[in-house]
Each structure stands twice: as C-alpha cells, then as structure tokens.
Amino acid sequence: MATQVAPSASAAFTRGKSRGDRRWALYASYFFLMLFIIFFLFPPYYMLITSFKTDQEISSLAGNPWIINGKVTLDHYTNLLFNTAFPTYFKNTVIVTFCTVAISMVVSILAAYSLARMRFFGSTLLATGVFLSYLVPETLLFIPLFKIVGGLHLLNSYWGLVLVYPIIAVPFCTWILIGYFSSIPRELDEAALIDGCNHLQMLLKIFIPVALPGIIAATIFAFTVSWAEFLYPLAFVYSEDQLVLTAGTVTTLIRGDVYHWGGLMAGALLAAAPPVILYAFLMDYYIAGLTSGATKG
Amino acid sequence: MARSTAVANGRTASAAPSFGAYMRGFWHQRSTLAFLMCMPLILIIGGLVVYPFFYSINLSLLNKSETHYVGLGNFIFLFGRSTFWMVVRQSILFTFTAVFFKAVIGFICAHLIHNVHERGQRIWRGLSLVPWVIPPALSTLGWWWLFDPTYSAINWLLEAMGGPHIPWLSQTFWARTAVILVNIWYGSPFFLIMYLAALKSIPEELYDAAKVDGASAVQRLLYVTLPMLRNIVAITMLFSTIVTFANFDIVRVLTGGGPRNTTHMFGTYAFHLGIQSGDVPLGAAVALFMFPILAVFAFFILRDVRQRASRV
Numbered sequence: 001m002a003t004q005v006a007p008s009a010s011a012a013f014t015r016g017k018s019r020g021d022r023r024w025a026l027y028a029s030y031f032f033l034m035l036f037i038i039f040f041l042f043p044p045y046y047m048l049i050t051s052f053k054t055d056q057e058i059s060s061l062a063g064n065p066w067i068i069n070g071k072v073t074l075d076h077y078t079n080l081l082f083n084t085a086f087p088t089y090f091k092n093t094v095i096v097t098f099c100t101v102a103i104s105m106v107v108s109i110l111a112a113y114s115l116a117r118m119r120f121f122g123s124t125l126l127a128t129g130v131f132l133s134y135l136v137p138e139t140l141l142f143i144p145l146f147k148i149v150g151g152l153h154l155l156n157s158y159w160g161l162v163l164v165y166p167i168i169a170v171p172f173c174t175w176i177l178i179g180y181f182s183s184i185p186r187e188l189d190e191a192a193l194i195d196g197c198n199h200l201q202m203l204l205k206i207f208i209p210v211a212l213p214g215i216i217a218a219t220i221f222a223f224t225v226s227w228a229e230f231l232y233p234l235a236f237v238y239s240e241d242q243l244v245l246t247a248g249t250v251t252t253l254i255r256g257d258v259y260h261w262g263g264l265m266a267g268a269l270l271a272a273a274p275p276v277i278l279y280a281f282l283m284d285y286y287i288a289g290l291t292s293g294a295t296k297g
Numbered sequence: 298m299a300r301s302t303a304v305a306n307g308r309t310a311s312a313a314p315s316f317g318a319y320m321r322g323f324w325h326q327r328s329t330l331a332f333l334m335c336m337p338l339i340l341i342i343g344g345l346v347v348y349p350f351f352y353s354i355n356l357s358l359l360n361k362s363e364t365h366y367v368g369l370g371n372f373i374f375l376f377g378r379s380t381f382w383m384v385v386r387q388s389i390l391f392t393f394t395a396v397f398f399k400a401v402i403g404f405i406c407a408h409l410i411h412n413v414h415e416r417g418q419r420i421w422r423g424l425s426l427v428p429w430v431i432p433p434a435l436s437t438l439g440w441w442w443l444f445d446p447t448y449s450a451i452n453w454l455l456e457a458m459g460g461p462h463i464p465w466l467s468q469t470f471w472a473r474t475a476v477i478l479v480n481i482w483y484g485s486p487f488f489l490i491m492y493l494a495a496l497k498s499i500p501e502e503l504y505d506a507a508k509v510d511g512a513s514a515v516q517r518l519l520y521v522t523l524p525m526l527r528n529i530v531a532i533t534m535l536f537s538t539i540v541t542f543a544n545f546d547i548v549r550v551l552t553g554g555g556p557r558n559t560t561h562m563f564g565t566y567a568f569h570l571g572i573q574s575g576d577v578p579l580g581a582a583v584a585l586f587m588f589p590i591l592a593v594f595a596f597f598i599l600r601d602v603r604q605r606a607s608r609v
Contacts (some may be wrong), residue, residue, distance in 0.1 A: 025412065026412065026413065026414075027470045029344050029409045029412040029413050030413060032405070032409055033406070033409040033410065033413065033556065036402070036405075036406050036409070036425065037421070037425060039482070040424065040425050040427060040428050040482070040485075040486065041424065041427060043428075043436060043439040043440055043443060043482070044427065044428075044431065044436065044439065045436075046439060046442070046450055047439040047442070050442065058448070061447070062446070064453075065448065065450040065451060065453050066453075066454075105520045106337070107337040107341060108338070108340055110334040110335070110337065110338075111334060111335045111337070111338035113334060114330075114331040114332075114334035114335050115335065118327055118329075118330070118331035118334075119328065119331065120327075120328035120329075120331040120332045120335075121328065121332075123331065123335070123404075126335060126338070126339065126487075128599070129342055130338070130342070131311065131517075131599065131602070132305070132595060132599070133342050133346045135539055135591070135594075135595045135598060136346055136591070137539060137540065137543030137564075137587075137591070138543070138545070139543040139544075139545050139564030139567065139568075139584060139587065140344065140350075140543065140584055140585075140587055140588065140591065141345075141350060141584070142351040142355060142567075142568075142584070143353060143356065143567060143571045143572075143577060143580045144349035144350070144352040144353040144581065145345065145349050146571070146572065146577070147352070147356065147577065148348075148349060148352070156524075160357060164345065166341050166345070167341060167345035167346060170338065170341050170342075171342070174338060179496050189455060210522065212335075224430070226435070227432060228432030228433065228435075230432070230433070230434035230545070230546045231564070231568070232545070233544050233550075234549070234568075235568065235572050238312055242430060245435075246432055246434045246435060247434075249434075249438070250435075250436060250438065250550055251435055261442055261448075264438060264442070265438070265442065268435040268438045268439060269304070269435075271432070272432055272435045272436070273429055274432045275431070275432065276430050276431060276434060279426070280423075281420075281510075283422075283423050283426075286426075286430075287422075287426070287494075289485070289489055290490055290491075291490060291491060292496045
C-alpha cells in the first residue's frame with residue numbers, strides 16, 4: 001500500500017520513501033520472524049531447562065518456571081542412564097533403525113534404478129503403486145499388521161518392528177530416488193555400456209555416485225522415520241527389554257501418579273537427540289529430501 | 298561354490314539344451330532383470346500394504362473373538378454409537394482447523410524468511426524446522442508438561458499477564474484446542490519449507506516487471522506470488538490433510554482421547570478399541586472408515602503430481 005506514491009512526487013522523494021519503507025518492512029519481518037521462532041522453540045527450551053532442574057524446584061509452585069531458579073543438576077540424566085531401562089531402549093532403537101535403513105536403502109535403490117531406466121510389464125503401474133503406498137498412513141493398517149506380526153510369533157520383539165518398519169520408509173525413498181535417477185543424463189549410461197559395464201557396475205559406479213545427494217536424503221528420511229515411529233512399537237511391543245525409545249519413554253518413564261518430570265524431559269530430549277544432531281549437520285540434504293517428495297516425479 | 302554351480306549348470310544344459318538356452322535367454326533379458334530388481338519392493342508393498350488391506354476388510358467382518366462372520370455387524374454397531382460420530386466430527390474439525398493454520402503460518406513464515414537478509418536465511422530456516430525434526434511422540438511429552446493442570450508454565454505466563462487459568466487437558470474445548478495447537482506447532486515447518494522452496498523458484502524478473510507496471514506489494518502477492526505458488530500450495534495441503542487426518546502420536550500422548558473420548562481421532566480410537574480393549578475386528582472397522590476419505594485425497598494428489606510431471 002505504502003509504495004503507491006502520488007505521481008506528482010519527485011523521483012528523489014519516491015526513492016527515499018521506498019527505501020525507508022523497505023527498511024521498515026525489514027525490521028517488521030525480523031520482529032515477526034522472532035515471534036514465530038519463539039513459538040517454534042519454546043517447548044524444546046522448556047523441556048531442556050526442566051531436565052536440569054532439581055525435583056524440589058520442579059515440584060514447587062514458587063518462582064518463574066521459565067528459568068532455572070535453584071541449582072543446576074545432572075541427576076535426571078545420570079539416573080536415566082544408570083537406573084532405568086533407557087540404555088536398553090537406546091540399543092534396541094539403534095538395532096531396529098540400522099536394519100530398517102539398510103533394508104530400505106537396498107530395496108529402494110534396486111527398485112528405483114529398475115523403474116527409472118528399464119521397462120518391464122507393469123512397471124508404470126508399480127511406480128504408481130509406490131506413490132500410493134507412500135500415501136497410506138500407518139493408522140489405516142496397523143491392526144491387520146498387528147495380527148500378521150502376531151501370526152509370525154514376532155509380537156513383543158523388536159524383530160517384529162524390523163519386519164514392519166520398511167513400509168514407512170521404502171515407498172518414499174523409492175519415489176524420490178526414481179526422480180534423482182531419472183535426472184541422470186542417458187549419455188552417461190550409453191558411454192558406460194560402450195565401455196562394457198553391466199547393470200550392476202552401472203548402478204554402483206555411475207548411478208550411486210552421481211545421485212549421491214538423493215541417496216543421502218533418502219537415507220536421512222529412512223533414519224528419521226524409523227527413529228520417530230511410535231504407533232507400531234506401542235501396539236506390537238510391551239516388555240522393557242524389547243521396547244524402543246519413543247514408546248519406551250512414553251510408557252515406562254511415567255510412573256504412577258507422581259510424574260518424574262525432570263527424568264521424563266531428560267529422556268525425551270536424549271531420545272530426540274540423534275535425529276536433531278543429524279539434522280544440524282545435514283540440513284540441506286534433509287530439506288532436499290523433504291521438498292523433492294512432492295515436486296519430483 | 299562357484300564350481301558346483303557351474304557343474305550343475307552344465308548338467309542341466311546337457312540334459313535339456315533347448316530349455317537351458319531358453320532359460321539363459323530369459324535370464325539375460327533386460328525386462329527380467331528389471332523385474333527381479335523390483336521384487337523386494339513388490340514383496341514389501343504386497344506383504345505390508347495390499348495383503349493387510351484385504352486382511353483388514355476380512356477382520357472387520359468377524360465377531361469380537363474372531364470365530365465367525367457377522368457381516369456388516371461391526372459397522373452397524375459403530376453407526377449406532379454416539380462416540381463414533383464424535384470421532385468423525387472431531388477428526389474433520391481437527392484436520393481442517395490444523396491444516397488451515399499450518400498453511401497460513403507456513404505461508405507467513407516463508408515470506409518473512411524470504412524477506413530478510415540472504416546471509417541469515419539459512420539460520421532462520423534451520424531454527425524454524427526444529428519442531429518437524431523432533432519425533433512428535435517425544436515433543437508432545439514436553440507439551441504435556443506445559444499443559445500440566447497444576448504446574449502449567451503456559452498458564453503461569455497467562456496469569457502473569459493478567460489472563461485466565463485455562464484447564465487445558467480437562468475440558469473438552471481446551472483439550473481439542475490443545476491437540477490442534479500441538480499439531481500446528483509440529484506441522485507448520487513442513488509448509489514453511491515447501492513454500493520457501495517454491496518462493497525461491499519464482500523468477501525475480503516477474504516482480505521487476507510487476508513493479509515497473511506499478512503493482513503494489515499486495516497486488517504483487519495476489520497476481521504474481523499466489524498464481525506461481527498455487528500448485529505447490531494445493532499439493533502440500535493435500536499431503537498434509539492425509540497426514541493430519543491419520544494423526545496418532547499427538548492425541549495419544551497428550552490426551553489419550555480424553556476427556557470422555559472427545560479428542561479421539563480415527564487412529565487413536567481404533568487403537569483404543571482394537572489393541573487396548575482387545576476387540577480387533579471393531580478396531581479394524583474404525584480404521585477402515587478412513588479409507589474412502591483418504592482415497593479421495595490420494596486421487597487428487599496423484600492427479601496433481603501427474604500434471605506436474607507432464608508439464609516439466
């Protein structure tokens with residue numbers, strides 16, 4: 001609105017005014033951006049300071065809850081690591097996530113190479129099927145999966161999770177890898193074929209190195225979703241030695257009516273740390289994966 | 298190992314040369330290899346999506362102890378329950394409110410980040426994506442603590458500013474507000490990232506041309522930015538609608554469906570009936586109710602993605 005200057009105003013005045021406007025708009029942008037960032041970051045901030053407070057301070061109603069008034073303590077963390085099943089959950093989560101990522105990446109790289117470069121009967125149908133299974137939410141099919149995992153005697157075992165988890169990662173990884181592989185120029189394949197490459201060599205020596213950013217993005221995605229998965233472990237696993245971090249933290253660190261808020265927040269933060277740290281280092285790949293899901297294809 | 302297979306191959310070849318030659322030709326065909334490479338994918342989709350889907354339909358037709366078929370009995374039973382209709386209403390309310398606010402907040406934030414100095418944009422973008430990176434089941438624990446009836450730090454702030462004491466998770470209206478708020482907090486960064494990527498792809502010349510023609514900031518937004526973003530806005534909202542509609546983690550951790558089942562969504566209600574109460578067929582029936590709605594949205598997404606693919 002403010003840039004609509006009367007035509008009679010001099011050129012110098014217009015420029016001066018619009019520059020002033022722009023600076024004002026910039027300050028306003030920073031101000032509102034700050035408000036939104038506060039909105040986005042205050043829950044993790046509050047979890048962090050709670051995890052450093054003493055039980056005494058947490059249970060007292062006096063004072064500002066948004067800062068640490070009393071002593072800073074690491075008790076909640078040491079207690080978590082030495083007196084609870086938390087390290088077991090961590091180990092189980094690492095095993096399940098590692099297996100899921102490995103399975104998902106092998107399956108989706110092979111399939112994406114095939115779907116991007118080779119044709120066979122039903123390959124376009126399969127590509128559509130991949131996309132549709134990406135759209136199937138886990139809440140739709142967890143009950144039949146519960147029965148299937150039970151039928152295989154894998155209920156209450158993290159191997160049951162390894163069996164089911166690929167379905168949350170494979171469709172999306174395959175989908176974005178088809179996009180990345182299709183963008184590789186065909187001249188590269190032809191040159192490789194002339195040099196006598198077979199399909200395996202072509203995949204290993206050309207497609208994987210050239211599409212490496214896409215493969216990293218897909219790996220990060222597979223890691224993040226299997227680390228964060230909550231519904232399947234909550235439904236399929238119940239004993240402490242088999243639980244993973246998400247379900248374990250939510251179900252077992254809440255004891256009775258007295259909530260151990262400090263310990264609970266410390267647990268939630270430690271459990272969330274690996275994906276957050278990975279994100280801090282590989283943000284660009286993370287974002288590339290996120291945006292290419294809907295834009296590639 | 299290698300030698301024994303070679304011998305075996307030789308033997309089959311000498312026994313039935315024509316068949317062996319045919320098999321070799323078959324194995325060396327490109328399409329066979331292509332199909333074999335897709336085999337694990339087909340097994341995963343078949344075993345973990347297609348089969349469970351039909352199995353789910355089968356389950357939903359059984360009685361509670363899964364001994365005999367009751368036809369549509371489970372569905373008819375659900376139609377007669379007021380709780381089920383509440384779940385339907387709450388799922389729709391939750392989805393539309395949350396998607397609307399996520400889209401608006403994502404849109405505003407993307408513009409704000411796009412407006413500030415180029416150097417700082419990376420950091421702002423990085424910080425605003427944090428809610429999306431923390432596993433939602435865990436960040437919701439933090440919100441749960443923020444909404445605690447006695448110690449609520451949000452209420453402390455509100456009261457410090459002279460506001461009311463809000464019974465966040467114990468009254469229906471506030472509990473519904475709370476689950477929607479947490480979902481907005483968790484989901485807005487996704488919209489932000491999608492819009493920001495789309496904003497960056499709009500050529501600057503369009504804005505310069507609009508400026509030369511005397512378009513105001515509002516006009517540039519309405520006639521340049523929005524038409525250029527229309528496609529990505531549509532597809533992001535469709536995606537988000539599916540994910541929000543099928544939400545489980547947030548409601549499960551924050552309210553567990555309470556107070557008095559008023560915050561249940563299809564996913565949490567199906568979990569409540571099927572896993573916790575042990576009525577697997579009824580739970581399967583509840584979950585299946587999501588299917589027609591999801592199918593409609595999936596149809597539109599597929600159409601949009603195809604259009605984009607054919608245009609590029």
